[in-house]
Amino acid sequence: MPMPNSDHIKVKVWRGDAGGGSFAEFEVPQQPAQTVLDVVTWIQRHADSTLSYRFACRVGMCGSCAMMVNGIPRWTCRTHVNKVVQDNRLTVEPLRNLPVIKDLACDMSEFFDKWKRAEGQFSGTNTRAQAVAAISPAEPARRAANAAIECINCAICYAACDVVSWNPGYLGPAALNRAWSLQNDSRDRRHGERLRAISADGGCLSCHSQQGCASYCPNELNPTASIAGLKKMAASAFFRSR
Amino acid sequence: MKAHRRQPLYLAFLLHRLSGLGLALFLPLHFYVLGRALAGEAAFDEALSWTEGPLVKLAEFGLVFLLAVHFFGGLRLLALENMPWSNQHKNYAALAVAIAFFIACGFLLRAV
Numbered sequence: 001m002p003m004p005n006s007d008h009i010k011v012k013v014w015r016g017d018a019g020g021g022s023f024a025e026f027e028v029p030q031q032p033a034q035t036v037l038d039v040v041t042w043i044q045r046h047a048d049s050t051l052s053y054r055f056a057c058r059v060g061m062c063g064s065c066a067m068m069v070n071g072i073p074r075w076t077c078r079t080h081v082n083k084v085v086q087d088n089r090l091t092v093e094p095l096r097n098l099p100v101i102k103d104l105a106c107d108m109s110e111f112f113d114k115w116k117r118a119e120g121q122f123s124g125t126n127t128r129a130q131a132v133a134a135i136s137p138a139e140p141a142r143r144a145a146n147a148a149i150e151c152i153n154c155a156i157c158y159a160a161c162d163v164v165s166w167n168p169g170y171l172g173p174a175a176l177n178r179a180w181s182l183q184n185d186s187r188d189r190r191h192g193e194r195l196r197a198i199s200a201d202g203g204c205l206s207c208h209s210q211q212g213c214a215s216y217c218p219n220e221l222n223p224t225a226s227i228a229g230l231k232k233m234a235a236s237a238f239f240r241s242r
Numbered sequence: 243m244k245a246h247r248r249q250p251l252y253l254a255f256l257l258h259r260l261s262g263l264g265l266a267l268f269l270p271l272h273f274y275v276l277g278r279a280l281a282g283e284a285a286f287d288e289a290l291s292w293t294e295g296p297l298v299k300l301a302e303f304g305l306v307f308l309l310a311v312h313f314f315g316g317l318r319l320l321a322l323e324n325m326p327w328s329n330q331h332k333n334y335a336a337l338a339v340a341i342a343f344f345i346a347c348g349f350l351l352r353a354v
Binding site: 070072073086096099159160162170189208209210211212215216222224225228231232 | 244245246247249251252255293317322323324327329
């Protein structure tokens, strides 16, 4: 383990629960190649063991450690302190747009409920007794799905989206991006139901294309592009029905 | 401005909204001046002569900028929602501002 150097980072961490809270300040020793998650973990292990936060894989795969870092939603396990520290200070808060359970841990229920509302579950027609569907990687629909498929459900896009904060009924970038990948899946049999779900109030037509989701997505996905694709699908379904 | 909003396409969104609001606020004045024509030629000419002042010309420069930036920003959004996806939207938003500024400057040069 590398020896801590004499430099310390001043870290403001939001403490509280759904009823409210305030910032607590900590001085954390700086380490080489230190991530924001390392900083939060140091605080919990060495300064205040009652600090609550959420993480699992620590390698950017599980999507559970997202927090607001200096006002921007980030995956803390893959965010190096030296990339985001300002005047030797860090401010760490729970994700925007989600209710807080305690300290840095948010209640993700509404985020995943919206995936369900957007018909985010795959509904295939084949059984396991049938052959695997043959889908060419070059197919346009497969390529469109491919561009949207690497979502890790971290809710960073959801926290970055102002439309979510203005309209709590809005499905949000992640759920709509998921719907887009399924609308481009030729094996799925619920395209019509899903299109109705994502065209309803609070669906894709509520997006203002501010592209905060695309700016901060740690996997460099572009939910705005997916939502624009859904808008085109919704518009063409509307004109076909006339 | 909150940190997560400090990105070019949020600023483009803000500019589009504020320019639309500015144009909406201008409309009553526009209709009032046009409405003076109902009171006769002299009243309308009097209202028009008021627009010859340098401060009004400068305000018109702002107005032309708002109109142009709202128009080209709106074209960008129409393209975003109706044409194949492009990753160039930051450039398009900057281009909309540049063209609007160019048109507004052209208007000001003709006015002076």
